[in-house]
Amino acid sequence: MAKGDSVGKRAPLKIRRPPVGASPGTLIADPAARRSELRLTLISPEKFKTIDNASIDELNTHYDRWPVVWLDCTGLANIQLIEEIGRIFNLHPLALEDVVNSGQRPKVDFFEDHAFVVMRMIDDVTAHRYEQIAVFFGRNFVVTFQEREGDPFDPVRKRIAAAMPNRLRSRGADYLAYALIDAIADSYFPPIEAASELVDGIEDQMLNTPHKHQMRQLHELRRAANVLKGALWPMRDTLATLIRNDVTFVKAETKIFFNDTLDHSLRLIELVENQRDMLTGLIEMHLSLTQARTNxxxxxxxxxxxxxxxxxxxxxxxxxxxxxxxxxxxxxxxxxxxxxxxxxxxxxxxxxxxxxxxxxxxxx
Structure with missing residues (x-):
């Protein structure tokens, strides 16, 4: 939802596509895309290192020297930079095309030596602002592509910086990818819980005195719930696919943690479905109360x-x-x-x- 009021105003989602007849894997930047910046996090069981505003040269220098490398690219304007990242990590060109063409349906694709996950992310909880997040991960790397600044990954960064014992620094790239995906899923809880509290407040007000502005709030909340549903249902399918995979770079013990995230997504779906049902009931009740008052x-x-x-x-x-x-x-x-x-x-x-x-x- 685009930055706006607390009930979830949003800008219409525009899906960018390459020109008709373009070669598969063609990368075309969105004119409105933000400037690309890199943040490189180098991880080993004993230590870690973070490089802000990193360059491709720094990535090439450290890539083979650390057990796990997390490259976070914010902004998708620099197509040459994205192509160079794809060359270094051997990322599939069709997946890179989905990265720059934001508005993709959440999904997961498996390639020979890496996986590609697309999800919808809330990068600003208070404003309910969504964006596409793309996550690549393989045996020893995780690469994330964000449309703009702002993400729910600060808890993950703090866990990386925490003292030993530290599972994020010792369990490999697939566990780091799990932690990032889990943070994306958990970021949906605060706005859903806040919306539930708002719905309860509107219900109490309606039982006392129904007003016209309550109907507008209810419709905006239901629209926000529909947006959440559109993001959460594909997320559930994506996580289920991650659990069912048999690729070598996702360990069996990591699948157990992915299963926990799947449980979170199912819980979120239940909350949103219950909220939508309640909103539908409140809208009908508001109409009934208004009609009764008119009568x-x-x-x-x-x-x-x-x-x-x-x-x-x-x-x-x-x-x-x-x-x-x-x-x-x-x-x-x-x-x-x-x-x-x-x-x-x-x-x-x-x-x-x-x-x-x-x-x-x-x-x-």
Missing amino acids: DVISYLTIVSVIFMPLTFLVGVWGMNFEPESSPWNMPELKTYYGYPAALLFMAIIAVGLIAFFKWKKWL
Whole structure:
């Protein structure tokens, strides 16, 4: 969801594709893509090293000297840089094409010596801002491609920097890839939980007094839930495929951790489905409450109209211009000494009688 309010406003997702007839694997940069920057993290069981604003030369210098290398590329504007990264790590050109053409459906592809995972990532939890994240990993490397700055990987970086014993520094590249994918999955919990709290608050307000702005909030929340559903269901399939694979660079013990992330994704899907059902119910309840309130207003107005109808009739009759001296049938009440208070009393008796009748019929 593009940066906006807390209920999930988002910009329309535009999928970029190569020109019709272009050769497979053709990389074409998005004119709006951010400038590419590299962050190189070198990992061994004993130590680690992080190089910000790294260069290709630094990557070539350290690539073969460390047990695990994590290269994080932020921004997809520099096609030559992305192609060079693909050459160094022997990444498949079709996968690199999916990297620069953002808006891909979450998936996993296995190649001879590496895997390619595409997911939707929340890079700004407070703004609910999504982007595509591409993860390559093989025997001794992990390469991530992000569209822009901002990601949920800070806990992973802190774990890499933690003192020994440190599983992230000792279990290999597949475990590091698991940690990154798990961080992406877990980043969905805060916005879903925040939306659930907002839904509960709106429900409490509706039960007291329904307002028009609540309907707008409910529709925006349901739209946000649909976006989450569109990201989470393919994520589940992706994680299930990672668990079922039999490639050599994903160890059996790492599959156990991937299975835990799959459980997280299933839990997220359940939360989103429950939230969507609740939102649908609240929208229907809001419509019902609004209709009931309208019916109550119409009922009260009808009762008031019925009460005033005989009074208006009497006032209209007595307000006509009669001459009682011309005939005894020509409105003799006009000459009555207490005619005015008697008329008011009579009309009051009629009004009170109608109100008592309505209460007896339980219409009031």
